[in-house]
Amino acid sequence: MNTVRQKQTVKPNYAFVDAQNLHLGAKEAGLELDYRRFRVYLKEKYRVGKAYLFIGFMPANRDLYEDLQENGFILKFKPVIVPNDGRKPKGDVDADVAFSIMRYYKEYDKAVIVTSDGDFDTVVKYLNKKDKLAAVISPNRAKCSALLKIAAKDKMQYLEDLYGKVSKRKTVQGENEKAPPGD
Template sequence: MKKKKLNNYAFIDSQNLYLGVKSQGWKLDYARFRVYLKEKYQVNQAFIFIGYVTGNESLYTALQHAGYIGVFKPTLPIKKGNKVIIKGNVDAELVLHTMVELPNYDKVVIVSGDGDFHCLLEYLDKEKKLLKLLVPNERGFSRLLRKFRKYVVFLHDLREKVEYRKHKKERE
């Protein structure tokens, strides 16, 4: 008997993903991660939520070539002391898109450890739509999300599969 092909989606908090992995001393290979999502969880659509910063167009193009659908939010420069921090919180956009797309997917993979997504995860769990919660950093994993532990996979456990490695040409 043939296994039913699922139509799963992923919704990715890019800042939580990037900073969570970086804080552990490694870099994510976004192309390998996209392949992992497709092969492991049958993710057909992977939405990556990211603050738009002029000058980062090559990054956005690379993400799209790797198979992500970019959802961009305008950013604001905020001065903190003598530093300027770029702020582009994408939480509301991620929640909204997850709900708007609800009729279009079988199950969902959320990539974040942010407690702001508690109510979204609660709803997805209740509706039996939550497949996995991929958490970038175990230390940054919100206590609010512990009740969803059965869905959790920590990215450090996937490091061998999704870590960026310099290609031979780049090292020369």
């Protein structure tokens, strides 16, 4: 009796990144994030095939968007609302992130979610229950929601703990850096 072995394909993991939460959280934690190194980390540590980065669109940031795409992120844009009362521009992406996590659910093996926001506790609990959560990476331990920590359980990770792996490398004057004008 011949048995035909079916080739079993392993689905890749996907990352879902709240860009503003990542940027502000890293900045507040004193980390200068290197997006290229962060993308490599996601690929090597978590087998992330696709890394969706949800970000508010502002025409002045086109160079940033190109850099992010060149570093391997798939950008999902949200229109930015610029209030007339002096408040900072806002591009709320939380619903888009949660929707995409569920929209692509059957395409990935496990999800990596990058946020500190407690609004994601329900989707994180669900993914954990279904064994579809690889990790939640919080950009800032001090600002991470208690609800998110509870939902992620042992899959919680903090960007500060990855400092040497995902931060920009400091250069010594004369190496990879030009002296300031006039010196």
